Amino acid sequence: MSGTHRQYFGDLAADSHGTADDRPPLVLLHGLSYDRRQWGPVLEELAVVDPGRRVLAFDLPGHGDSPRRDSYDLGEVAAVVHRAVNDAGLDAPVMVGHSLGGALVTVYAAMYPVRGVVNVDQPLLVGGFGDVLRRAEPVLRSPAYGQVWTSLLAGMHIELLPPAARELVRTATTPRQDLLLGYWNEILVTPAEDLGERRTREMDVIRSSGVAYRHVSGDELPPAYRRWLESVLPDVAVTVLPGGGHFPHLSHPAEFAKILAG
Incomplete structure (x- = not known):
């Protein structure tokens, strides 16, 4: 993209x-362990x-x-x-925001003024994922922590991506232990029910402020999750860009760009 300048704003x-x-x-905002190159x-x-759209x-x-x-x-990260x-x-x-970034932009929108939110493939209820992490916590805190990340990565279906995007996902990443433990x-430490109530309160703030919220996923949302999402945010727009696993923005970058341009 022409007109790109690398610099720091605040601490970022x-x-x-x-x-x-x-x-x-x-x-x-990218996902956990990745960086801005993913965009x-x-x-x-x-x-x-x-063309010429202001983007950071x-x-x-x-x-x-x-x-x-x-x-x-x-x-705290939203404040940064x-x-x-x-x-x-x-x-x-x-x-x-993609993945963890999707949760982060949701938290951000409940705290600060925004014009809209685009959450890329990040469920806001931890559900079974929380159970998996809690069972894996001893390994996460051990020198073998990388096994947990590798196992999760296998379920993200990177193999479905175009070759260049697949290489980007595999190389533009640094899954350090402090990041996994810190962001997770x-x-x-928080019961899933309490986390669900926290996310519901954030969505209530977003709904009351009239902020447009779009969820972009790589597959159809599970029915129970979609019912919850539409109950807390009746005007939510859900878009499915299939065939890219956890990375629909990289599987369909042109379609995703049109969503952002709209």
């Missing part, structure tokens, strides 16, 4: 694209369908070129992102 490294105009700026295919397509793709704390923190509590957004001079951006700490 970012690729900065485009210039401010009457279009809402976009803020892109490359989407940004290339966005430059075609929405951040490295989350502890990822890429952004410094580590002692705590990766989502509320907000300081970076303010430093960049963005006013009420559209927040776009909320799931490890």
Whole structure:
């Protein structure tokens, strides 16, 4: 994407694209262990369908070129992102997040002004995933922690992605133990019911503020989860981009760019 400038806003490294105009700026947040490089295919397509759009793709704390923190509590990380957004001079951006980033942009939207939210393949209820993590916690805290990440990665269906995107997912990642334990700490220490109530309260705030919320997934949402999502956010828009597993934005970057441009 032409006009890219790598710089820091607040404490976060970012690729900065485009210039401010009457279009809402976009803020892109990657998933756990990845970095801002993952948005490359989407940004290339966005430059075609929405040229010159103001976009910031951040490295989350502890990822890429952004410094580590002692705590990766989502509320605290959202505050770090907000300081970076303010430093960049963005006013009420559209927040776009993949995987963990999808949870983070939801938390952010319940705390700070936004124009919209795009959650890419991140269920907000931990459900069975929380059970898996809690069972794996002894291994996560051991030198063999990488086995847990490898096991989870196998279920993300990277093999479905185009070759270049598959290589990007496999190489632009640093699954360090401190990141996994830090960002997943909320799931490890908080009962699933309490987490569900927390996410419901956040969605109540988003609904009451009239923020447009879109969930983009690589497969149809489980019926029970979709019922919950539509109950807490009746106007939610759900888009399925099939065939890319956990990475629908990389399987269908042109279609995803059109969603962002819209």
